[in-house]
Amino acid sequence: MYQYDAFDARFVRERVAQFRGQVERRLTGALTEDEFRPLRLMNGLYLQLHAYMLRVAIPYGTLSSLQMRQLAMIADKYDRGYGHFTTRQNIQYNWPLLKDVPDILDDLADVEMHAIQTSGNCIRNVTADPYSGVAADEVSDPRPFAELIRQWSSAHPEFSFLPRKFKIAVTGAPNDRAVIKFHDIGLRVVQNAEGQRGCEVWAGGGLGRTPMIGVKVADFIGETDLLPFIEAIMRVYNAEGRRDNKFKARIKILVHETGADEFRQAVYDEYARVDRSSMPPIDEELKRIEAFFRPPSYDALPDASPELQAAMIADPDFARWVRVNTRAHKQPGYAIALISLKPKGGAPGDATGAEMRAMADIADAHSLSELRVTAEQNIVLPNVKKSELFAVWSKLQAAGLAAPNAELISDVVSCPGLDYCSLATARSIPIAQEITERFADAAMQESIGPIRIKISGCINACGHHHVGDIGILGLEKTGAEAYQITLGGDPTDTAAIGERSGPGFPAEGVTDAIERLIHFYLRERQPGETFKETYHRLGHDVMKGALYAPH
């Protein structure tokens, strides 16, 4: 993992001290709310429906066990004993007191964390493939690139007041788990024909009220040219992005209104003008950062584990968890294990302080003290010996964290919705809870197979409903909550925006509609066919009809 140098540490501490002074001045009245609001937002502090909310950055979703324990401590000491892991690999605390926030930020700085640029019209926390560095299909670990961009973009004077917020995601694998085509900039680390490393660059993707798939701006930008190229994109956006209308201010609008070719040309024109002398030698900096991400000292193991095989035969519940919640690791004898934060009836992404500590302890014992946060609001143990999976599962069971539902129907992604969010138009968590209860049976879930259900409580789409196989959007209709269902969304390389199905449903009708659709799919699917494949074979109109079929 990356470790702060003296500059990083001083920078973060100085920001905490600045914010402490700003809070003190706010509480004494020296700063008005209008003056204070942009300052608190620059430090991740929102005012929500019931309380303040502090969003803490988890750079590219990577956490040490030490950091996870500190997040638990903060939840218990300053909040109400839990935190909410978000679709952008961050964590949010829903109940901090304003006076405590500087102390929280100091406690975060103790473990090299902060809340800088988790809000505001700036470059936000860079996200990445949660399996970075360990995925069997990976070309190159994307985290050094994410860290390079994080450092370059932190308090960047030119890009701190953009037309709108700006999100960058990086993957290093051909299978996109970082949703790069729906980001303002999406990067995929690749090698060119000469064996040089660089990035495929996408821009202009996004969700929200105007979902758009990004366009490819470059097939290959060499790694030492990456920051100048990103700077060129940022500069075109900063100059040409709309500032007259908040709803048309994201780069996706600029790219799609300008046209991909013209936008690409503008970027290359700007790229030719970028002053590289203002940047540090990127190859040296990348080399310095990469040293922090060297693969750990893995034990040399055979890939197959007799202990694992025996345990799977002995315990069918464990076998199911292994089938559903583990993924292929690049190192023989190791596995990636997913900890689901979607227990039956739970709030998606929530973890109590006790649960966070349990995950940290398990990471220390079995995953080289490292964890990851996924965009699906789950936690990853990236380095588990296959022979130790049974011990991991047993401990997760004891902690109530062994739900065998990763990427299945009850692994529902949900924004906080109207239960917390002041922007929301409808609740989303109770809908997710009802779905997880309705489809709680583990065997049934596995039989249904992979399916993404994503719920947003308003058009801003923090629950990523546009890219769910089944997307649910909560809206207000004639003074009541109503839910619009979309089908066919896809966050991966075969990116697609879900298509609206028809009239919305009242809250009490959503789960019934989904159940009708799932029963239809189970009846109509061909052997081995996933929900997504059945959807594409039968078509939208046929599938959507099942939502509205008579009872």
Added chain:
Amino acid sequence: MAKKNSLKILTANQLLGGYSVFWTGADWSTDHRRAQVAHTPEDAAALERVGKASEAANEVVGVYLVDVDLGADGLPHPTHYREKMRVRARPSFWPDAADPSGVRPFKAFVDRHAA
């Protein structure tokens, strides 16, 4: 959010904790049922002036009027579902009896979740 010619109460977020508060006519309360009710546009305008003054005094932020009806108990209750959610001071899926102050650790929730 507030409609013309309906009953209204004044709400805001308390500065220190951010939690929802309601103007009683004398002070801010976390209990909306204690709120002073404006029956006329003039009453509502007076409430808004109180809110602006309280904002200026750094007691609260985000002052606005909320439409209410008088319930069977004779007390004001919001008419819109968003405001009904807000006066609960907790997520809708948490039990009713928990943590009415909106500021203390919510131990029952943690215990239930950890159980």
